[in-house]
Amino acid sequence: MPFKNLKQHIIHQVTSGKQGKAFDFSNTFSEVLNRKIKHEEAIVLLTAMAPHIQPGFFEEIIQILHPDGGEFPQWGGVKHTNYRGFLPTGETVQYILAGKNINKRGLVQKYFSEDHWFFSTQTVLLENVQEGVPKMSGQLIMPAETIDLLLFGEVSLPAFGSQFPAELVATKMAWVDLVLSKETFEQIHQIRLWLKHEKKLRHEYGLDKRLSPGYRALFHGSSGTGKTLTASLLGKEFNMPVYRIDLSQIVSKYIGETEKNLERIFTRAENKNWILFFDEADALFGKRTATKDSHDRYANQGVSYLLQRTENFNGLILLASNFKENIDEAFIRRLNQIIEFPKPEFEDRLALWQKTIPKQLKAKTEILEKIAKEYELTGAQIVNAVSFVCLHFLEHKSKKVEHIQFMEAIKREFKKEERMFTQLP
Structure with a gap:
């Protein structure tokens, strides 16, 4: 990492060439970022990265330039409760790149506009500040993924936490393991086509100006019918991490907090x-309500925020719900796809039993056909039932699974839903 050269360059810049030495940082990180990097952009990246790699980096420079100490507002910088050192701000970059030159200082601010690739790729950001406070006094924020990319050449995925309340979901299964109706599969295939051809559709076919950013789909149907598995398989096929949003960490009783929590996820993604x-x-x-008091008004504002944010998000958003009718109609109108995941019919239930049961159980075909015909279970319930039977099989070292064991397993699934169970003879 060129931090030794960066230190010399900063000293050279702020002393008008009297000390230090000038360096050209053009195309630093160009290979890992897959783009041409201007000298000034590289300075921004290295400045934001320095405290993460070399604590005390800026303190050493300031000590060299100002050995008698004092206050130096031109350097900007902030301190954090968890970090005792100097954390660079936009003002720090302005001073390094432009000194006191007003025109150049104005140009530096453009590196932190929404039009610059720093923002669009979330490579480095300028912390938002309160109204009335100079914009460039915000801390330079370099996400952990950017640091890993610049250091090791690969991006690490964010860990679940209060700052990113979403968990990575994945599956070891394949499309062949998913059992759905033909119509549902055909609708899912449309999403696969979009993921495969979106860039050509927008740029080569010229539809970018006519299409909204991103893609939005609703999966609706009973629990256990394959909604989460489908999301995981889409991610697996196209090598896209799938993040399930933890609503318990998102939804807040405090006004405006839910939107802030969501914005953190959307911005990061x-x-x-x-x-x-x-x-x-x-x-x-969910559907907006008639406004009766301030709480209703703020709740409806939250839905309005989501409408705008999901419509502007340039990736794939999947919503899952047991009941389509619970979703606000304004969201429904903005969806690219609405896909029903119905409970499996007899043939699908039989396929699920056959795919799920291990060969060691040696289950008779006539038994599987009988229970598939008589008992309406979802894919998740069938997996639970098979797991129960397998444990019984292993514990008792059975040579084959009996009809009665299937009955007990299915009875347990019916009891969870408080459904009437009638045992087959």
Whole structure:
């Protein structure tokens, strides 16, 4: 890392060439970022990165230039409760790149506009400040993914936490393991086509100006019918991380906090080629109510925020709900796809039993056909039932699975839903 050269260059810049030495940092990180990097852009990246790699980096420079100490507002910089050193701000970059030159200082601000690739790729950001406070006094924020990319040449995925309340979901299964109706598969295939051809559709076919950013789909149907598995398989096929949003960490009783929590996720996911999966989406995307008091008004404002944010997000958003009718109609109108995941019919249930049961159980075909015909279970319930039977099989070292064991397993699934169970003879 060229931090030794950066130190000399900064000293050279702020002393008008009396000390230090000038260096050209053009195309630093060009290979890992897959783009041409201007000298000034490289300075911004290295400045933001320095405290993460060399604590005390800026303190050493200031000590060299100002050995008698004092206050130096031209350097900007902030301190953090968890970090005792100097954290660079936009003002720090302005001073390094432009000194006191007003015109050049104005140009430096453009590096932190929404039009610059720093923002669109979330490579380095300028922290938002309160109204009336100089914009450039915000801290330079370099996400952990950027640091890993610049250091190691690969991007690390964010860990679940309060700052990123979404968990990575994945599967070891394949499309062949998913059992759905033909119509549902055909609708899912449309999403696969979009993921495969979106760039050509927008740029080579010239539809970019006519299409909204991103793609939005609603999966609706009973629990256990394959909604989460489908989201995971889409991510697996196209090498896209799938993040399931934890609504318990998102939804807040405090006014405006839910929107702030969501904005953190959307901002982090922008241009990252991730899939955002909102399970039990009713909690966020539910129908707006008639405004009776201030709480209703703020709740409706939250839905309006989501409408705008999801429409402007340039990736794939998947909503999952047990009931389509619970979703606000304004969201419904903005969806590219609405896909029903119905409970499996007899042939699909039989296929699920056959695909799920291990060969060691040696289950008779006539037994599977009988229970598939008589008992309406979802894919998840069938997996639970097979797991129960397998454990019984292993514990008792059975040579084959009996009819009665299937009955007990299915009875347990019916009891969970308080459904009437009638045992087959």
